[in-house]
Amino acid sequence: MRVSRLLLVTLRDDPAEAEIVSHKLLLRGGYIRRISSGIYAYLPLLWRVLQKIEHIVRDEMNATGALETLLPQLQPAELWQRSGRWDGYTAGEGIMFHLDDRQGRALGLGPTHEEVITTLAADLLRSYRQLPVNLYQIQTKFRDEIRPRFGLMRGREFIMKDAYSFHADEASLGQTYGAMDQAYRRIFARCGLRAVAVEADSGAIGGSASQEFMVTAEAGEDLILTSSDGRYAANQERAVSLPSPAIPLQASSCTELTTPGQRSIEALCSAHGFDPSQTVKVLLLLARFATGQPQPLLVSLRGDQQLNEVKLANAVNGRAESGAGALLEIAPITPEQLQGEGLAALPFGFVGPQLSDAVLESARTWTPRFLRLADATALELERFVCGACRPDSHLVGASWGDLCPTAFLRPTGLDLRSAQPGDRCVHEPTQRLEAARGIEVGHIFQLGRKYSQALEATFTNEAGSDEPLWMGCYGIGVSRLAQAAVEQHHDSQGICWPVTIAPFEVIVVPANGDDPQQTQLAEELYDALRQAGVDALLDDRSERAGVKFKDADLIGIPWRVVVGRGAPQGRIELVRRRGTVSQELEASALLNSLMPALQNERLGLLEQHA
RNA sequence: CGGGAUGUAGCGCAGCUUGGUAGCGCACUUCGUUCGGGACGAAGGGGCCGCAGGUUCGAAUCCUGUCAUCCCGACCA
Secondary structure, X not given: OEHHHOOOOOOOOOOOOOOOHHHHHHHHOOOEEEEEOOEEEEOHHHHHXXXXXXXXXXXXXXXXXXXXXXXXXXXEHHHHHHHOOHHHHHOOOOOOOEEEOOOOOEEEEOOOOHHHHHHHHHXXXXXXXXXXXXXXXXXXXXXXXXXXXXXXHEOOEEEEEEEEEEEOOHHHHHHXXXXXXXXXXXXXXXXXXXXXXXXXXXXXHOOOOEEEEEEEOOOOOEEEEEEOOOOOEEEOOOOOOEOOOOOOOOOOOOEEEEOOOOOOHHHHHHHHOOOHHHEEEEEEEEEEEOOOOXXXXXXXXXXXXXXXXXXXXXXXXXXXXXXXXXXXXXXXXXXHHHHHOOOOOOOOOOOOOOOOHHHHOOOOOOOOOOEEEEEHHHHOOOOEEEEEEEOOEEEEEEOHHHHOOOOOOOOEEEOOEOOOOOOEOOOOOOOEEEEEEEEEEEEEEEEEOHHHHHOOOEEEOOOOOEEEOEEEEEEEEHHHHHHHHHHHOEEOOEEOOOHHHOOOOEEEEEOOOOOHHHHHHHHHHHHHHHHOOOOEEEOOOOOOHXXXXXXXXXXXXXXXXXXXXXXXHOEEEEEEOOOOEEEEEEHHHHHHHHHHHHHHHOOOOHHHHO
């Protein structure tokens, strides 16, 4: 390809719309243009990158025996209603774009494809003899994100590879899950990305085991916690750790303490010399469901611990009444909400675990009793400080036995705290958790039988009876991966693509486009490279050398061949983009010099993972 | 959804306080000189100042509304 024909439009200034470096570079390098918030055009240069990523994905997926398919993006609401996800995905802060057709039938634009694929499986898969099967597609997904940001990182329309496997038993599912784990490691390595596999929450998709693949980068939206021995890595949403021991409170009985205006743990402790680990804080929250009544929550945590919302949401989901439908939101109870329910004001900041359900008695729409949950670290305290349920007053030396004498008041003990960097590890207490930021580029799940049961996808087993299929699902954010690669591979001059996903492998630059000797030699080398199977670009523009060098650096072509003053003597220059390593050599020696290095780079980081 | 900011040429911005009909840099076109790290000179082209109302003799500028985009938040009272 010739640069003059490439529709290469580069920008000198950072566009105001971009915040992070990868987003700026993709815009400046002429890779993407924003069409609307979270919606981007993939320009020809980026499309080449995406196709190279897709090729690697296909190659590795096919190698595991998976079958490529293409499923509809426009999906009937009925399918989603049968799986129970329609309300959760469309109401509240649901992420599914949806619409009505001319007959008034509701449809959704697929944010994911479990419903469609499971329906197909129910239709096609009848016998254990057909199993296991793994189907995948590379498809545009639609998600109405609360807040799209960072270019392709969190878009409302993006390209994803998603795969769905079907099995006769759990062991077979485990096998494919393992094979996908290995395939994913190879895919990211071949793309030249440093990625780590972490334990993850399975989120809205549901299911049991799940693992995320994170590209480590400062701009990552996720916090990941790892042990330095490499044996533990988890998303903070899911991470577990050993809490620091509490400092025992010297008290044998319960007394009341006046605490004017001391609503926060911090204010309370600094005014009276308590350690936060000697206190129990109580959070009053409201869980809203798609169909069921709003459920007030009373959550007790040790004062020095942080609530993990994801763990809480999972706990609430597991305890919701069967007809409640999807959990839409958990948010702090506000004074306005209490008023709206016709309830008396509550002493926020001075609430203890003993708060009676009587305060909810006359609620108009809420369930008139709290769901009482507590983190294990709070329940372990013998004596502690907590709110007295009266303004400007706390209890010192309270105990669970005194406060909550009846089983009715006693909270259920769970793991609800967030693990923090520096915490001791569960697998080995001498190890500490370290924090890193990561961009989630892949996620694999063992779904089990959740969808197959809901959508009645069954097969006939060896014994002749019907049972639901076992399922797994496996995603890779293809467009996000492209930007994550830029985030991980750039310098002050621009992008430094790994060869495997670069739009071109080599760019040939005649320094002076008016010099016939230079242009002729450049043309010859360009032809020779292409005949050798190299993905080459020729900068045939009549620009000054500086402009061509700057553009080559910005768009990040891994190798540059400069044909300049040495052309009459047959001397050229070979420059490696990464590190800007340059060597001068005979034009006739180009292929011999370049090909071994290029061949090696075409493996990505694979050799490290072999 | 809450808070903050910004909408002026393809991109980056000034002008707005104190109303008088639009400017700078880059990019684009032509010519000349230059030619190995975003050249220089000259001459050009391009804007319903986001949109809609209002105030005024007159609005990019003041007022009201609306739309869009970006950032922070929507966990610990």
